[in-house]
Amino acid sequence: MPGISFDRAVAYYDATRGYPPGVAEQLRDAIVATLQLSRSARLIEAGVGTGRIALPFIEAGYFYVGVDLSRRMMGQLRRKLNGRTHQMHLVCGDVMRLPVSDAAFDAxxxxxxxHLVDDWRQALDEARRVLRPGGAVVLASDERDGQEGAPRTPRAQVQQAWSAILDELNVPPDQRRDGAPHGLDDRFQEHLKASGATVERLTLITYRQSPQTVRAVAQRYQERMYSSCWLLPDDVHAEAARRLQQWVDNHPDPDAAHEPPARIDAMVARWG
Ligand SMILES: C[S@@+](CC[C@H](N)C(=O)[O-])C[C@H]1O[C@@H](n2cnc3c(N)ncnc32)[C@H](O)[C@@H]1O
Structure with a gap:
């Protein structure tokens, strides 16, 4: 496998990663404005999943190609479109070898x-290969763990507790996937710049997240809903889940609902 397929996540991906109503459309509009995309722009998304990002583009009539290792995730996207016809093509394939020709897309x-692929450098190089002159690579990232100095969100609290438990259990980095660069890691920018790109970083949108509690977020780790849990051996995961439950039981307010602010940030690379 050239990456981590999300086949196993299809049943709960949208419920656990989805945006509140209207946010995906705002994100589309921000990307369109940032890239100054015309209605005839041709877009490709590497790792399209269930269409969390793609759907508003597709529904607005953009020409959109989605590539993913997981047929089941893309099947979910098709179901959402409910048979309506669009300028959309979903292809089962590897983002490190995009099954499309050179210079075919505007973005x-x-x-x-x-963070899921075997070689992120190759995936970035592929994204560039398929761009028309003047096209852009857009990396976007959910920044959901609150601002610096603000009270820690339930998500950030649980993440920290989980990480401390994995430390206690001496879980090696390859089983926790700590080493893979996430989000908008500086290494992505360095690689893009080294290939001659001009790279811009920006916040695309800000919004309020749906209510979350410490108990509910912890349950997602206990039920292995995050890819960071998938490589843990079963016995290690069971012990970590037990310790996390103890931590929840000792938490002062595990059921308090928070709607923390969040952002979607981006790194946009263009070649002159
Ligand atoms: C976390 S999901 C993100 C989906 C979508 N971009 C979104 O933001 O909702 C990552 C997706 O990448 C896919 N994936 C992982 N490695 C891949 C690879 N080498 N080639 C194609 N898809 C891959 C997974 O199957 C999964 O659907």
Missing amino acids: AIMVHVL
Whole structure:
């Protein structure tokens, strides 16, 4: 496998990663404005999943190609379109070898996929290969863990507790996937710049997240809903889940609902 397929996540991906109503459309509009995309723009998304990012583009009539290792994730996207016809093509394939010709797209979009692939450099190089002159690679990233100095969100609290538990259990980095660069890691920017790109970083949109509690977020780790849990051996995961439950039981307010602010940031690369 050239990456981590999300086949196993299809049943809960949208419920656990989805945006509140209207946010995906705002994100589309921000990308369109940033790239100054015309209605006839041709877009490709590497690691399209269930269409969390793609759907508003597709529904607005953009020509959109989605590539993913997981047929099941893309099947979910098709179901959402409910048989309506669009300028959309979904292809089962590897983002490190995009099954499309050179110089065919105005933008290549990647959201939360580079940390899952075997070679993120090759995936970035592929994204560039398929761009028309003047096209852009857009990496977007959910920044959901709150601003510096603000109270820690339930998500950030649980993440920190989980990480401390994995430390206690001496879980090696390859089983926790700590080493893979996430989000808008500086290494992506360096690689893009080294290939001659001009790279711009910006916040695309800000919004309020749906209500979340410490208990509900912890349950997602306990039920292995995040890819960071998938490589843990079963016995290690069971012990970590037990310790996380103890931590929840000792938390002062595990059921308090928070709607923390969040942003979607981007790195946009263009070649002159
Ligand atoms: C976290 S999901 C993100 C989906 C979508 N971009 C979004 O933001 O909702 C990552 C997706 O990348 C796919 N994936 C992982 N490695 C891949 C690879 N080498 N080639 C194609 N898809 C891959 C997974 O199957 C999954 O659907």
